[in-house]
């Protein structure tokens with residue numbers, strides 16, 4: 001299926017003739033805008049299969065390019081370059097080098113799932129975005145993204161205690177990503193919480209961030225989850241033809 005959006009054609013691939021006359025008709029400027037022909041020789045024919053093998057990417061083959069995901073996308077509304085439909089298109093064609101041009105924004109999906117609810121084909125575009133980010137990291141195209149750091153901090157806390165505590169997650173996330181703890185938005189959120197939340201709830205939250213409460217009898221579940229995660233990571237690496245363990 002062809003790409004219709006002019007915005008998706010890289011400026012360097014557009015050519016405009018300032019002075020051009022064809023059969024006596026002046027078609028200078030905007031009227032003579034052409035797309036440069038190009039030869040693509042580096043298809044990754046396994047790309048759809050690789051994304052389909054990662055969690056979230058299983059149904060990418062169902063996409064019929066209707067664009068509902070991009071139309072409903074929260075991030076696309078503020079950054080038109082964030083385009084799930086287009087990336088699914090590139091993945092299915094195996095146009096890896098084209099996709100890599102957007103590698104620094106693909107991870108910005110905020111997992112709101114609006115695309116997933118809009119998709120008429122149950123592709124789970126949010127899952128595909130996650131699979132694409134994961135694929136980029138596993139293949140070494142991008143460093144661990146902030147969203148992956150957050151997921152890992154969240155998951156490790158659940159493995160460890162069987163619970164989550166928001167204050168510790170934020171602290172851990174900032175530590176992993178080298179951010180200062182005192183940030184304007186966080187201070188403002190703290191002030192509002194103090195103003196609006198009941199004292200008892202604030203006390204429970206404060207205690208939770210200090211004493212690390214644990215779920216009773218969690219050891220068995222932790223072992224089962226750890227085994228699953230190990231197996232899943234190994235399967236992901238096998239699907240992408242990578243050896244060894246993730247660092």
Ligand code: SF4
Pocket residue numbers: 069072073074075076084108109110111112113114115116125126129
């Ligand atoms: S889940 Fe991600 S891709 Fe889907 S609408 Fe939200 S931000 Fe966009």
Ligand code: SF4
Pocket residue numbers: 062063064065066067068069070084085088118119120121122123124125
């Ligand atoms: S909404 Fe679904 S079918 Fe339509 S382009 Fe997006 S992923 Fe494909």
